[in-house]
Amino acid sequence: MTDTIWTAEVAARYDASSAAMFAPEVLGPAVDFLAERAGGGAALELAVGTGRVALPLAARGVPVHGIELSAPMAARLAAKPGGDAVPVTLGDMATATAPGRFRLVYLVFNGITNLLSQDEQVACFLNAARHLEPGGAFVVEVFVPQLRRLPPGEVALPFDVSDDHLGFDRYDVVRQRLVSHHYTVEADGSTSTGRSPHRYVWPAELDLMARIAGMAPTERYADFTAAPFTAESTSHVSVWRTSA
Incomplete structure (x- = not known):
């Protein structure tokens, strides 16, 4: 997918095309939510992209590492102010290994759906769990299929x-x-x-993937403001944790 979708051309216009996701009312609650779940520890962002979330989270004092499939996207992150504070491991978020263990692993903006098979999505959960400290949190933000x-x-x-x-x-x-x-x-x-292309995935299916990876569900909201998740929600932010 990196050669056909996440190209240098796409990376060059990615921030502009996603401008709404940089709005303070969108980004601020996400950073607040993630900083709280990091609990003073380090964080790993899967599919870190150009650093929309990683950079402000790092500016909040949370050590952040990223995994990113697209070298052009990672290069955009590195060129931004503060980009040198967010090291990036190039590779597939379902299999790549970042150095160290983390209190928080997170995957936002529908990133889980970029993995186009159930096996790949399960592998992503397993990879997240391998990177987590005991009691650490895996946070996913993704749409609900309509x-x-x-x-x-x-x-x-x-x-x-x-x-x-x-x-x-x-x-x-x-x-x-x-x-x-x-x-x-x-x-x-x-x-x-x-x-x-995307593989859409249901909340209950994600809970089962988490169970396969040895994690248990602890929180689910409609968005990063912690609004209640209901039958009418078009997205969800879910948290699973490893055993303490």
């Missing part, structure tokens, strides 16, 4: 319809996959397109 919104016979749902961006998810319910399609009007008036 299959209830699909009318009979339909396979596509819009997730963003705005003046400069159209986004649609096309579901394959047999393989538990979706492909996100993006149509963006750039600053110069040109139009760009993009697509990314």
Whole structure:
């Protein structure tokens, strides 16, 4: 996937295309939540990307290490102010090993769905558990599949319809996959397109993956503000812990 999706071109425009995720009302609660779960210890971010979360978390005094598949994304992180404080191990988040043990491992912004098979997602949970100290926390932020919104016979749902961006998810319910399609009007008036494949995963399925990895569920919220998770929630932030 690194050659076809997380390329140098994508890395160059990633922050701009994800500007809404950098908004203080989005990023602030995420950093607060993660800093609290780090509990004064070190943190490991899987799929650290360009450092959207890792850099402000490190600025809060939490030692942060990252694992990242895409060298261009990691290079963008390293070039930012404070980037030298977040060392990155290049590799697959399901298998790569970072040095040391951590009080917190986290995977945000739907990163778990970039692993396109159940086996890979289970391997990611096992890898997170291997990196955790006893009693350490694994935090995942991910969307809840919106299959209830699909009318009979339909396979596509819009997730963003705005003046400069159209986004649609096309579901394959047999393989538990979706492909996100993006149509963006750039600053110069040109139009760009993009697509990314995902394997969607249910909260209960993630709990079972955690159990396979020797972790137990301890918290689940609708988002990083700790809003209650309900049947109508479109995303969740879940926490699992290793045995103390």
